[in-house]
Amino acid sequence: MKEAILIVVILLSADLMPQTQNEGNDTTMNSATNIIKDAVTSSIKISGDAGTYGEFYTISGKANRRPPTTGRIFFRPSITLFDNFSISFDIFLSTEGNAARQQISTLSLHPTWGWSKWHIGDFSADMSKFTLSGLNIRGGGVELNPGWIRFAAYGGQSQRATNTGAFTSTYARNVVAGKIGFGSETNFIDFNVVKVKDDLNSLPRDIFTRIDTTVVDTLTKIDTTYTGVTAQENLVIGTTTAFRLFNGIFSFRGEAAGSIFTKDLLSDAVDSKDLPEGMDKIYKPRMSTSADYAYTADMNLNFRVVTMRLGYSEIGPGYTSLGLPSVINDKRSLNTGIGFNLFDGLFSIQGTYQAQNNNLGKQKLNTTNRNAYGISASITPVRDINISLNTSYNTLVNDAKNDTLKIDNSNISFSSTVSFQLNLFGLRHNVSTTYGNQLYQDANILRKGSDVTSHNMNISLSTTFNPQWSASVSSSYNLVQIQDRGDNSTSTLSMRAMNRSFNNKLNSSASYSLTNSQASIVHAINMQTSYPVMANGSISASMRVSLFVGKGANASSFRETTGNINYGYRF
Known part of the structure; x- marks a missing residue:
């Protein structure tokens, strides 16, 4: 791939030069071409990996537990210019996504220039344990670290709307987050803020409508209620600090955060006269709104022969951050x-x-x-x-x-x-x-x-x-x-053989296991192989066959087969 890009650049450069029949001019052009080639080679660096994955699945004796076929493609190139500016792409396509659940396929760009890094498309931001971490966002972001300044801003959608019924649908969820801090990677203090809000217009209201009718005397009374999932809103503000002393012998990390969470955006708003002036412009509390806090502190001592650790944390019962995949309060x-x-x-x-x-x-x-x-x-x-x-x-x-x-x-x-x-x-x-x-x-x-x-x-x-x-x-x-x-007992016997051949390039293994319990007998056969293709590529394949035989009241049996082939290339 590097060579292909270089050839295109050189050919375009050659076409722009004046054409002449003079041999001296030809020599000059060849020299110029070599100079351009050397300059491009030293100025442009391309690296990354790409690959494909295919899987098939069959089962007999019971209903399918997986799709019959699965396919994935990924492409993650990174281009560096003049050892100063770089941009990376992340493309992931899968057949596993559908309209009834969150999308798996991703497309993203991550340009880097000196002390700045940008995110465009699908990315995961990590600000702190209690505010924003491990959440997939589709949108954009920037991280700036000039010297001792630590700045970051992110925005986008963390989940898309799915219309699958009153209790299983999801609203489109928008995220805005940022931090400003001072220090290095090991000694710093950051101030973080995260705002998350569901889009009420992303789902039709009628899917949550429930109509009940009652007869009173000779009149029919219609009662309309709303049930199911609710649109939510969340604001989290916190600070994080960490430092090391005495060449890393002592280290400390702490965080404190406060959360305001609204469970239902359609619940009645709180009278603004009972709120601090201007608060409703930042966050509008409602009858379903709650507030709480969380904090944590960890200290470590690391000597050559002894290590010690002390940690303490509190997460209030009403603390919620929608910038986290989950939180136990x-x-x-x-x-x-x-x-x-x-x-x-x-x-x-x-x-x-x-x-x-x-x-x-x-x-x-x-x-x-x-x-x-x-x-x-x-x-x-x-x-x-x-x-x-x-x-x-x-x-x-x-x-x-x-x-x-x-x-x-x-x-x-x-x-x-x-x-x-x-x-x-x-x-x-x-x-x-x-x-x-x-x-x-x-x-x-x-x-x-x-x-x-x-x-x-x-x-x-x-x-x-x-x-x-x-x-x-x-x-x-x-x-x-x-x-x-x-008593209940289970016994398992496993055997495995491994082989390296063709100058240790072809790696293969086969295994068999037998699991015997009072409820069933399970036979499992696994086969795997991998072989390098070209200088930086590799192809691998595997297959698993399982045979389940029930005993007693659970006398049913089934056979399950899964196989896959994977190709990866690093450049």
């Missing part, structure tokens, strides 16, 4: 941890503690508390042997006095893994064994007899025969004992 959390790395890494141990509770606004009848304790250790007594030990203890308790509402359960688990390498029969082997035990107990008298104990055992062996061939086999057994209900 009404939560207070304390996180602590300490770790030691001793004897040049031969022995390490870590301890963690987490406390969490809800009902921050005292609006619920009861408060639920969660506590989690954990210890993990890793020991390497000799070079080829490693031992890992993990244990955790979790509790979930509320303060309800009524047995019906009372929550009082605990969960304790322990696991150990021993891995070692050995040479046997002239071959190199890796052996790993794992045992895990978990006990769940419920102290509520109404749920007496529901304790659960589980045991899980696994052993695996992998062997390298030569540089071309290797194989592995593993077996696992899981036993779940439910008090007063009996």
